[in-house]
Every structure is written in structure tokens, then in C-alpha cells.
Amino acid sequence: MQEIPQFVQQVMVDMYGSLPRQGPGSAGSTRKAFSMLGPLPERPTVLDIGCGTGAQTMELAKLTSGHIIALDIFDWALDSVSGKVVQAGLVGRVHTTKQSMDAMDFPDETFDLIWSEGALYIMGFEHALKTCQRLLKPGGYLAASELCWFTDDPPDEAQEFFETGYPDIITLGENVRLIADCGFEMLGHFHLPARAWWDDYYTPMSRLLPALREKYADSPDAIAMFDDTDKEMAIHRKYGKSYGYEFFVCRRG
Numbered sequence: 001m002q003e004i005p006q007f008v009q010q011v012m013v014d015m016y017g018s019l020p021r022q023g024p025g026s027a028g029s030t031r032k033a034f035s036m037l038g039p040l041p042e043r044p045t046v047l048d049i050g051c052g053t054g055a056q057t058m059e060l061a062k063l064t065s066g067h068i069i070a071l072d073i074f075d076w077a078l079d080s081v082s083g084k085v086v087q088a089g090l091v092g093r094v095h096t097t098k099q100s101m102d103a104m105d106f107p108d109e110t111f112d113l114i115w116s117e118g119a120l121y122i123m124g125f126e127h128a129l130k131t132c133q134r135l136l137k138p139g140g141y142l143a144a145s146e147l148c149w150f151t152d153d154p155p156d157e158a159q160e161f162f163e164t165g166y167p168d169i170i171t172l173g174e175n176v177r178l179i180a181d182c183g184f185e186m187l188g189h190f191h192l193p194a195r196a197w198w199d200d201y202y203t204p205m206s207r208l209l210p211a212l213r214e215k216y217a218d219s220p221d222a223i224a225m226f227d228d229t230d231k232e233m234a235i236h237r238k239y240g241k242s243y244g245y246e247f248f249v250c251r252r253g
């Protein structure tokens with residue numbers, strides 16, 4: 001995966017580091033997806049891919065008594081997870097690992113459960129499904145949220161926007177077929193509710209941006225990142241019914 005320049009990483013820390021989540025999601029949605037899983041071993045081995053600062057990792061730690069590995073590529077995200085783990089007294093049960101999701105070094109059939117919220121698009125959903133299929137034990141579970149069109153005829157302006165941000169976005173129906181083609185049995189799926197986009201993500205982000213625009217006033221690259229984020233929020237306000245994150249819960253065949 002492409003190396004991210006140091007300056008961009010610093011701007012990312014300022015944009016995302018203090019937010020409750022680094023993408024759309026909510027504790028309620030994490031719990032709902034978890035409730036759709038079948039039976040797990042008493043102490044499941046869990047992998048959280050693209051954990052960010054660990055909102056869903058910490059929720060998973062409450063929901064299972066298993067061993068959780070939280071994986072991300074950024075130190076600032078993993079350091080934040082580690083701090084929360086210490087504070088919650090979960091050292092020994094939740095570990096972090098700095099790895100790129102497209103080069104994970106776990107042996108095949110390691111995990112009872114793979115979790116990923118708003119992150120698998122980074123390696124491409126199909127590639128991610130095949131990788132998770134390999135890393136899961138037979139009968140293991142995958143729970144992941146993925147951006148989908150909710151219509152076969154998306155609005156032109158939204159399509160143009162995702163042409164740069166996520167050109168591989170496909171419809172919900174296409175993703176359901178893809179998941180089956182990759183050897184998973186679907187246990188259920190649901191749309192992330194509108195509040196899951198705003199409460200812990202877009203609303204705190206929009207409060208942060210004015211101060212960041214001042215801090216980085218002399219940096220056109222940073223300003224372009226803020227403009228993209230404002231555009232993303234405007235697109236979501238306008239077309240949020242035409243696309244969204246679908247939380248898929250499935251079992252490895």
C-alpha cells in the first residue's frame with residue numbers, strides 16, 4: 001500500500017485523532033451486529049481490522065471474553081487504543097498490532113471472528129473477503145461495514161464524488177452476491193442509521209474544521225483535505241438515502 005507522507009499523517013492526527021470514531025459507526029450498531037452472530041467459543045480469538053482509535057474494539061471487549069487483536073497502520077491510532085486498554089484494565093486481553101491489512105502476517109485459520117468497521121474498502125472489499133475467508137477458522141464469523149449504493153440509479157453528483165473517493169463502490173445487492181461468491185453464508189445485514197454518521201463522526205469533525213483551517217491556513221494541501229471533508233459531508237446531507245454503510249454479518253462456509 002502507498003506510503004503516506006509525514007505531513008499528511010500529521011494533518012490526519014489533527015483531524016481524526018480526537019474524534020470518538022474515525023468513520024461512520026456507533027456502539028449500538030456494533031452491538032446489533034454482534035447479536036446477529038451464531039455461537040462463539042467461550043474465549044474467541046478476534047481480529048479488528050482498521051481499528052482506528054478503538055471505539056468498536058472496546059465495545060467488542062465488553063461483548064466477548066476473548067482475545068482481541070486491534071490492527072491499524074497508524075501509531076497514533078494504536079497508541080490511543082493501548083491507552084484505553086490500560087484504562088479499562090484489559091491488558092493481556094486486547095493487543096494492538098501495526099500492520100497493513102493487505103499484508104497481514106497471521107497464519108491461515110487463526111480467528112473465530114473478524115471485525116471491521118468502515119475499513120475494508122481500503123484493500124478493496126473483494127480482496128478483503130478472500131483474505132478474511134483464509135484467516136478465519138472454518139465456521140468463523142466476519143462482521144464488516146461496507147459502503148454501498150442503496151439504489152441501482154445513483155444521483156450523478158454523488159457518483160462523481162465517489163469516482164475519486166471510492167470508485168469501486170457497488171450496490172448493496174452486488175455486495176450480497178459478492179459475499180456469497182467468496183464462500184460466506186449471510187447471517188444478516190442492516191443499514192447504519194443516519195445518527196451513526198453524525199453523532200461520533202461528522203458532527204465532531206465539523207466542529208473541529210474551523211480551527212484546523214486557521215492552523216493550516218498556509219498549507220494548500222491541508223486545506224484541500226478539509227475541503228474534501230466538507231464536500232463529503234455536503235454530499236451525505238444531500239444524497240445520504242442513496243448510499244451508506246451496510247453492516248454485513250456472515251459465516252465462513
Ligand SMILES: C[S@@+](CC[C@H](N)C(=O)[O-])C[C@H]1O[C@@H](n2cnc3c(N)ncnc32)[C@H](O)[C@@H]1O
Binds near residue numbers: 054099
Ligand atoms: C474509516 S477509519 C475506521 C476506523 C474505525 N474502525 C472506526 O470505525 O472508527 C479506517 C481505519 O483504517 C486504517 N487504515 C488505513 N489504511 C490501512 C491499512 N493499509 N491497513 C490497516 N489499517 C488501515 C486507518 O488508520 C483508520 O483507522
